[in-house]
Amino acid sequence: MMKKLSKMTATVLFMALSSIATTPVANAVTTYLEPSPYKSFDDSPFKGGNYSYFNLENFEDGLLNTPGVTASNGVINSPSPLNISTDSVDSDDRVIDGSGLNGYSWYSANKSTMRFSFNASVLGALPTNVGIVWTDVGFSNTGLGFGNVNLEAFDALGTSLGVLGSIVGDGDFRGQTAEDRFFGAINLDGISAIEIRMLDSTDWEVDHLQYGRANSQSVPEPSFLLGLFAVGAMGIGLRLQCQRKSASKIKVLSRTPIQY
Ligand SMILES: [Ca+2]
Ligand SMILES: [Ca+2]
């Protein structure tokens, strides 16, 4: 009888450990990157990372057509002699000269919110790193050319992963680029959507939507597994409790290189 119970306990423990070792850790910490100046993809905090895929939509073909993403709102803003408000990322017109007038951007078109949703089936898995460059605001309740930007990311179930907010703008609705800012979020469990909002305006632009899946192991360390054998099943409960507690953890980083 005693032998039978021990065998059963060992089997349960083995199954629990197998499950933990092969399932990504749930509720990873979300890191929001503090808005940073951006004149070309060279300024992206995501550049140089190790990804299983990475897509950059700069709208220069006049389309939102990178794989696995759809937008709730927005239209293409094209360069033209008559359109003095187009505000692309500076480098997209092939010269970093303080102007984005001759590139393409994505315009809010009378909306305060733009939601970009990612399709895990098309992409293979949800992106872990998502960023977008805010490039301009025109009319705003805060004042012409100024406003408040919020970035909110959502997990695979559509639950909010927190909000990053910042006042932006240079007081001008034309194509200057010094005020352009990168907003980004990282969550190793995957991001199903982002919303970028200007609740004080419906007249604003973004560019360089970028999203990739980082190649990073998110399974427990071998030392953790060894410790678990020592303390038995009670250790599993404690570990899972710790993971649940970390769900609400959000970090905001200033612009630092991301290492994977
Ligand atoms: Ca495109
Ligand atoms: Ca330029």
Ligand SMILES: [Ca+2]
């Ligand atoms: Ca562009």
Ligand SMILES: [Ca+2]
């Ligand atoms: Ca700008």
